[in-house]
Amino acid sequence: MGELWKKYAEFKKPQISPSTYAVDYRKYRNHIAKLPTKTLDDAIAIRDYLLANLGANAVKRTLTNINACCDWALKSQLIESNPFQSMAKDIQMPKSESAEYEINPFTKEERDSIIQAFEESKLYSYYAPLVKLLFFTGCRPSEAIALQWKHISDKYITFEQAITISTKGLALKDGLKTQSQRRFPINNQQREILDSIKPENCNPDDFIFRSKKGGIVNFGDFLNHVWKGYKNHRGTHIDGIVTQLVKQRVVSEYRKPYQCRHTFITLCLEADIDAKDVGRWVGNSPEIIYKHYAGNKRNLQMPEL
Template sequence: MPQTTRKKSPKGTVSIEEYQGRLRLRWRHLGKRYALSIGLPDSKVNRQVAQQKATIIELDIASGNFDLTLKKYKPHTQNSEGLSVVGLFELFMEYKAKRLLPRSLDKYDATLKYLERYFDNRDAAAIDEKAAEQFMEWLTKQKLSPMVCRERLTLIRAAWDWGIADDHLEAGQSNPWVDMVLRVRVEPKQMPKPFTREEMTAIVEGFKKSRYYSYYTDYVEFLFGTGCRTAEAVGLRWKHLTDDCSSIWIGESLTRGVRKATKTNRARTISLSEKLKQMLLRRRPEKPEPDGLVFRSAKGGAIDDHNFRNRAWTSVLGESGVDYRKPYNTRHTFISHALDMGMNPVEVAQLTGHDVQTLYENYAGSVNSRPRLPEF
């Protein structure tokens, strides 16, 4: 199989390369680089097809008829016959790859594998509601949870919506996957119980007394005291705090070495309690590095959430006699207790970075914050 070339092609020349098992074209025009997936696996015959497409593009560039939108050159822009289910989803993945972090694409890769196993080279245009239903029934038998099954179907539905909008499928074609997502019944899950005040005290004291994990004490207090997402607390840098540590800016998160915006892509500023302010002042170096992390692991690096949960958190909760709940429950606990204290839900949502409806639906789990039946 020909190797992908990294050589620069002359201007106006379209090169053919293999990318993730599929053929794509690359070229430069008017100072801009272009890449176009053919949607076909790398083979001798398919390279001939790709060369025909490349020649069309080269001729259009030479004659001044180049289509800057690329619609003219995309596989089957007006007629989707021949574009496979797998090929369509691969094009969708290539589109999403420009907007998502590599780890976020894992679920797309998993979905692609199921499509490859079931549909093989079947045309995307041939998929109707009956075919989609048969795939859904097959998928539910693959030892997937209903939640994961729905997630896979949601991605396929999104791929079809994108394919229709981007002219990879025939304009006006209905999406056969819409109803399939709704047919997967996901049983409601009971929210985990928030930690009680006594449990919170026991956990913090457990970390203070721990021979191995006491250096996490401030981090745990910060989680309980702010309701931050764990990745937000892990990614907190000294430049995000005011000089007197009375308030913090939260607009970034850090997960296993990957720094990005918060989950909702919205920043917020929080005024801290006196207790948290004094704790951070004690931690603050005399001349802190602006990009330095506020909370670190024992070895001085960023806290690994999996390692913290599996070792420190599990160990301390067990020794403290507290029923296990994930560290993320510190956020749920903060919101529930704040609402029980009578805080305005709008203010709580501003502190935690939620919208009010999401806050009530997903986090208001303590008894006092629930609607009560009237006494008759």
């Protein structure tokens, strides 16, 4: 399996995004490397090992990709049969794992408490403007950290690129997840955030949000150190901002930064903003907004057409 996956990954590399190759394909490679047996004759044992050691969603994804690898190997005449055919379809996932969107927004009070905690933090106040922009635009984190000053006009923020992970580290990618670009109308709230950090003589190509060392913000580091927390060199756990607020019972439960996006969308709907407008602001279709956020607003219903 290890050799087959290596050849399959090289075949797929020119056809997939650098981040998919660097993150997802490496993850499947690591799962395969840990298998107690790697021969195709032991496909059932491989499935059972994965089920015993991974969540159902991870097992389904891994088996789906192993099956694709073996399909390719079969067509390439490297193997005579594919024992993983349709195996992933038999994996039943819990409802929480199968949900395409795990929407668990912060309340408005929790949002404001998180922002205040960042602003008052001696270590992490540097990141407060980034956190505020995530909460008040609903943009994806990869879009926020890719913003440059040239993307800001008097009336709009133009999202047209994202920071992704490649084999060479962080990389700038043209286009967004679901579209080439979108414009977000700036109100006084967002304008105040941006004006508070804009240098007097800024270069239009400079990134708006930078790491403390001046480079591109590594959002993985932000999540695992600033937002959540980490273990120091002595093995002591250092709580991040949101983890602290959960322990203080200011925030009801821990949630990842992506919930800033879900919070923005949910609060917009609660303010009776039309789903078509919200979808246009955040880069989702109205159907997605209705389907995945209706549960957070009791009177939001898909109209009869």
